[in-house]
Every structure is written in C-alpha cells, then in structure tokens.
Amino acid sequence: MTKFAKFTTVKIEVTDDKKVNEKSGEYALNGENVNIACVGEQKTDYARNYRHKQKEVGRIIRVDHAGEHGAIKIYQAQLFFARYFYQDLVPQLKEMLEHEKNHHQIFSAFLKSRQIRTCYALPIWAIGGYLLGIVTAMLGKNAISICTYAIESTVLRHLDWQLGFLKKVDSSAYRVVESIKMDEEEHRYFGEQTLKRTWLYYPIFYIVRLSTRFAIWLSTKL
Numbered sequence: 001m002t003k004f005a006k007f008t009t010v011k012i013e014v015t016d017d018k019k020v021n022e023k024s025g026e027y028a029l030n031g032e033n034v035n036i037a038c039v040g041e042q043k044t045d046y047a048r049n050y051r052h053k054q055k056e057v058g059r060i061i062r063v064d065h066a067g068e069h070g071a072i073k074i075y076q077a078q079l080f081f082a083r084y085f086y087q088d089l090v091p092q093l094k095e096m097l098e099h100e101k102n103h104h105q106i107f108s109a110f111l112k113s114r115q116i117r118t119c120y121a122l123p124i125w126a127i128g129g130y131l132l133g134i135v136t137a138m139l140g141k142n143a144i145s146i147c148t149y150a151i152e153s154t155v156l157r158h159l160d161w162q163l164g165f166l167k168k169v170d171s172s173a174y175r176v177v178e179s180i181k182m183d184e185e186e187h188r189y190f191g192e193q194t195l196k197r198t199w200l201y202y203p204i205f206y207i208v209r210l211s212t213r214f215a216i217w218l219s220t221k222l
Ligand SMILES: [Fe+2]
Pocket: 068, 071, 099, 100, 103, 180, 184
C-alpha cells in the first residue's frame, strides 16, 4: 500500500505491506501547516528527518545572509580608503560591493519568505568586516587583493558544500545559493589576478581564511 503526502517542495512516499495506520500527523514547519500521512512509526521518522533537513536549510541560508552582511562592510571600508589612496581600485570595489548588496537582498528575501530568523552574530560580522576592510586597506592595494582572494576562495569552498547538500533536499534554496556563485568566482578571480606574493601574502591569507572559517562556524551556532 502506498500513501503520499504533498507539501511545498517535498513529497514523502511510504510503502508498507504489513500494517496500515491511517493516522496522519500535522506539523507547523516554516510557518505552514503540513500534513504528513505516513504509516505507523514511520510517521515520526519522516517528520523528524524532514524537520532536521529544513533546520539545516535555514541554518545554511542564515549563515550566507550573515556572510554577505560582513562582505558589504569589508568592501565599504576598503572603498572608503580607495577613494583617497587607490583610485584605480574604486570601480572594481564598487562593483563587488553592489554584488554583495544584491546577494544580501536575495538571502534576506529567502529568510523572510520562510520565516527564518537572521543570525545573532550579525554585529560580529559587521564589526569584523569593517576592521578587516580598514586594516587591509591601510596595508595597501596588495593586501586588499590578498584579502579578497582569501575570503572568496574560502566562501566558494563553503558554497560548494552547501550546494551538494541543498541539491538533495531543497531545490529553491539550491537555486538561491547557486545564483550568487558566479559573482563570488569573479571576486576570487580579481583577487587572484591582482595579488602579489610578497611577504604579506601568507600572514594575511591565513589570518583572513581562519577568521572567515571561524565566523562561519560561529554563525552556524548562533
Ligand atoms: Fe556575496
């Protein structure tokens, strides 16, 4: 015997030839009431599994939204310095800032549509982003390029992991994350092409990479 339960993006199919229990469970998920018609104990397993996956989807988009918040602050700070000291960098920094603002809006809209809260670590991303932007801008153009390369390559690795997960569980969240990937690749390309491997390279690269990873990890907890 086969039972189906349909809701927003997921279809659950349960097959059981032995015993049929017609009870159906009702769960409030992402602000919607979802009916899950399952068989016996499987009802609990499928509901738990579904809720677990949706929680992970929410966490992924929340972290991305927080990351974009930080990226905006970094590029704003660097752009502020560039207007005075590195005018040739201004168009590129402006373009990257516009991209990050656009990504931020995309993730904000997604969080709102699913009634998912934003990350509690947003102030940390903002302060950390400004500080990183100011310090690298003060260290010079090369430091800006190294910082861009370190952040964007770390972010792209993380996006690849997220896309691998979302592909299997949530097609609309997958499309949202995928939609920003090309911009981030462009940013990484800019950093990679313009950086010089001077003595500054390794300290900046590893400090930025580790702090980005730490901020991502912290955001998954908050
Ligand atoms: Fe971005």
